[in-house]
Amino acid sequence: xxxxxxxxxxxxxxxxxxxxxxxxxxxxxxxxxxxxxxxxxxxxxxxxxxxxxxxxxxxxxxxxxxxxxxxxxxxxxxxxxxxxxxxxxxxxxxxxxxxxxxxxxxxxxxxxxxxxxxxxxxxxxxxxxxxxxxxxxxxxxxxxxxxxxxxxxxxxxxxxxxxxxxxxxxxxxxxxxxxxxxxxxxxxxxxxxxxxxxxxxxxxxxxxxxxxxxxxxxxxxxxxx
Amino acid sequence: xxxxxxxxxxxxxxxxxxxxxxxxxxxxxxxxxxxxxxxxxxxxxxxxxxxxxxxxxxxxxxxxxxxxxxxxxxxxxxxxxxxxxxxxxxxxxxxxxxxxxxxxxxxxxxxxxxxxxxxxxxxxxxxxxxxxxxxxxxxxxxxxxxxxxxxxxxxxxxxxxxxxxxxxxxxxxxxxxxxxxxxxxxxxxxxxxxxxxxxxxxxxxxxxxxxxxxxxxxxxxxxxxxxxxxxxxxxxxxxxxxxxxxxxxxxxxxxxxxxxxxxxxxxxxxxxxxxxxxxxxxxxxxxxxxxxxxxxxxxxxxxxxxxxxxxxxxxxxxxxxxxxxxxxxxxxxxxxxxxxxxx
Numbered sequence: 034x035x036x037x038x039x040x041x042x043x044x045x046x047x048x049x050x051x052x053x054x055x056x057x058x059x060x061x062x063x064x065x066x067x068x069x070x071x072x073x074x075x076x077x078x079x080x081x082x083x084x085x086x087x088x089x090x091x092x093x094x095x096x097x098x099x100x101x102x103x104x105x106x107x108x109x110x111x112x113x114x115x116x117x118x119x120x121x122x123x124x125x126x127x128x129x130x131x132x133x134x135x136x137x138x139x140x141x142x143x144x145x146x147x148x149x150x151x152x153x154x155x156x157x158x159x160x161x162x163x164x165x166x167x168x169x170x171x172x173x174x175x176x177x178x179x180x181x182x183x184x185x186x187x188x189x190x191x192x193x194x195x196x197x198x199x200x201x202x203x204x205x206x207x208x209x210x211x212x213x214x215x216x217x218x219x220x221x222x223x224x225x226x227x228x229x230x231x232x233x234x235x236x237x238x239x240x241x242x243x244x245x246x247x248x249x250x251x252x253x254x255x256x257x258x
Numbered sequence: 259x260x261x262x263x264x265x266x267x268x269x270x271x272x273x274x275x276x277x278x279x280x281x282x283x284x285x286x287x288x289x290x291x292x293x294x295x296x297x298x299x300x301x302x303x304x305x306x307x308x309x310x311x312x313x314x315x316x317x318x319x320x321x322x323x324x325x326x327x328x329x330x331x332x333x334x335x336x337x338x339x340x341x342x343x344x345x346x347x348x349x350x351x352x353x354x355x356x357x358x359x360x361x362x363x364x365x366x367x368x369x370x371x372x373x374x375x376x377x378x379x380x381x382x383x384x385x386x387x388x389x390x391x392x393x394x395x396x397x398x399x400x401x402x403x404x405x406x407x408x409x410x411x412x413x414x415x416x417x418x419x420x421x422x423x424x425x426x427x428x429x430x431x432x433x434x435x436x437x438x439x440x441x442x443x444x445x446x447x448x449x450x451x452x453x454x455x456x457x458x459x460x461x462x463x464x465x466x467x468x469x470x471x472x473x474x475x476x477x478x479x480x481x482x483x484x485x486x487x488x489x490x491x492x493x494x495x496x497x498x499x500x501x502x503x504x505x506x507x508x509x510x511x512x513x514x515x516x517x518x519x520x521x522x523x524x525x526x527x528x529x530x531x532x533x534x535x536x537x538x539x540x541x542x543x544x545x546x547x548x549x550x551x552x553x554x555x556x557x558x559x560x561x562x563x564x565x566x567x568x569x570x571x572x573x574x575x576x577x578x579x580x581x582x583x584x585x586x587x588x589x590x591x592x593x594x595x596x597x598x599x600x601x
Binding site: 184 | 319321341342344345346347348349351353355357358359360361362363364372373375376377404405406420430
C-alpha cells in the first residue's frame with residue numbers, strides 16, 4: 034500500500050522529531066563527556082602499565098585489558114540489558130535519556146580507552162626519554178608530554194567514538210531510550226511510517242557528517258607535522 | 259681548598275656493569291667500566307653500534323640504571339637518590355639526542371621553556387632565559403616555529419638550547435651530529451666547542467665518527483664489547499692507536515697508515531715521524547737536510563689539526579750516506595719530533 038501510494042509526509046510529527054533530536058544530542062553530549070573522562074583515564078593507565086612503559090605493571094595491564102576486552106565483546110544491545118541494575122542504581126531509571134547514558138558510557142569508554150592507548154603508543158619514545166632526562170616526573174610526562182604530543186590522535190579518537198555513540202544512541206531506542214532511534218523504531222518500524230524512518234535516518238546521517246567534519250577540522254588545526 | 263687550577267673529576271663512574279635479562283639469557287651491555295671525566299673537558303666515547311656506548315651514556319643520568327657500580331656527578335652519588343632527588347639532580351645534567359627528541363606539538367620557544375617550567379621558574383624569568391638561549395644558539399628568528407618547520411641543524415640547536423636552559427654542569431651528547439650532513443655537523447660541533455669554552459660546561463659525547471672526536475674532544479675512550487679498550491688524550495690515541503678497533507676508527511679520517519707495502523718496494527731508509535704543535539709549520543725537513551747530501555721523499559702523510567693543535571704524521575724515504583742520515587734523524591729528534599725507522 035505504502036509503495037503504491039508513495040510516501041506520506043503528513044505522518045511526520047515535526048515537534049516529536051524536534052524533541053527526539055534534542056534527546057539524541059543530549060544523550061550524545063552527556064555520554065561523550067563521561068566517555069572521554071573515563072576512557073582517557075583508562076587509556077592512560079593501560080598505556081603506562083604496559084610493558085616497558087613508565088609504570089610497567091604487566092599484571093595490572095593484563096587485568097585491565099581483560100575487562101576492556103570483555104566489555105567490548107558484548108554486543109551493545111545485550112550490554113544495555115545486562116547492566117540495567119547498575120543503570121537503575123546510578124540514575125534511578127532504565128528508561129529515557131537518563132537511563133541510556135550509563136550503558137552508552139560503559140560501552141564506549143573501553144572502546145575509546147583503546148584508541149587512547151594506541152595514540153599514546155604513537156608518541157616518540159625519544160621525547161619521553163628527553164623529558165625524563167630533564168627531570169620531569171611521571172605525572173608531568175603524562176600531562177605535559179604524552180597528552181600534548183598525542184593530541185591529534187586523541188582528537189581523531191574522540192571523533193570516531195562520537196560517531197560510534199550516535200549509532201549506539203539509536204540502538205538504545207530498543208529499550209525505550211528515547212531519541213531519534215526510538216522514533217524510527219516506534220513509528221518507522223512498528224507503524225510502517227516510512228517517512229518518519231527517512232527523516233530520522235537523514236538526521237542521523239547529517240549528525241554523523243557534522244561530527245566527522247568537525248573532528249577532521251580539529252585534527253588538522255592541531256597537527257604540527 | 260685547591261688554590262691552583264687542578265684537574266677535578268666531575269663525573270665518576272666506578273665499576274659500572276649493566277646487564278639485561280636474567281639467568282642464562284642475560285646480556286651484559288657494559289662490563290666493569292670505570293671512567294672519570296674532568297670538569298670543563300670535552301670527553302668523547304667512540305664505538306661501533308652495539309658496543310655499549312649509548313647504555314654507558316645513559317648510566318650517567320640514570321636513564322639506564324647500572325646493575326652494579328657507582329655513578330657520581332659532582333660528588334652526588336646518583337644511584338642512592340630517591341626518585342624526586344634524582345629528578346632534581348637531572349636538571350644539572352643536560353642531554354641532547356641524535357633525533358633531537360623535541361616536542362613536535364610545541365613551538366621552539368615552548369620547547370626551550372619546557373625544562374624551565376619543570377623547574378618552576380616564574381614566567382618572566384622563563385621568558386628572559388628563553389630569549390638568552392635563542393640568541394646563544396642563533397634561533398631568534400624562529401621562536402614561533404614548530405620543529406617540523408626547521409632543518410636538522412636548527413632542530414639540534416633547539417635541543418642544545420633546551421639542554422642548557424637550567425645552566426647544567428654537564429652536557430651529555432648522544433650521537434648529536436649523526437643525523438646531520440657534514441656541513442651542519444661542523445656548525446653544531448663548533449657551537450658545542452663554543453659552549454664548552456664560554457660557559458665551562460663539561461661535555462660527554464658518544465659517537466661512531468672519528469671526525470667528531472678529532473674536531474672537539476680533549477680526551478677519548480674507545481669502547482668495544484662493553485669494555486673500554488683504549489683511553490687517553492685524543493692526540494695520543496690518534497697518533498699511536500694501540501687497539502685494532504681504535505686503528506679502524508683512526509683510518510676513518512687518516513689515510514691508512516700501513517707502511518708494509520712501502521717497506522717492500524722502496525730501497526731507501528724509511529722513517530715514520532710524528533710531530534705536534536707549532537713545529538708543524540716550520541721547515542724542519544728542509545733545515546735538517548740542507549747542509550748535507552741527503553735527499554728525501556714524502557711517501558705518505560697527513561698534516562692537519564686536532565681540535566686546536568696542529569700535528570703531522572709522515573712516512574719519509576731518506577736516500578744518501580747512512581752516517582749523514584743518522585745525523586739528520588738525530589737532528590729531527592732534537593727538535594722534538596718522534597722519529598721511528600721502519601726499515
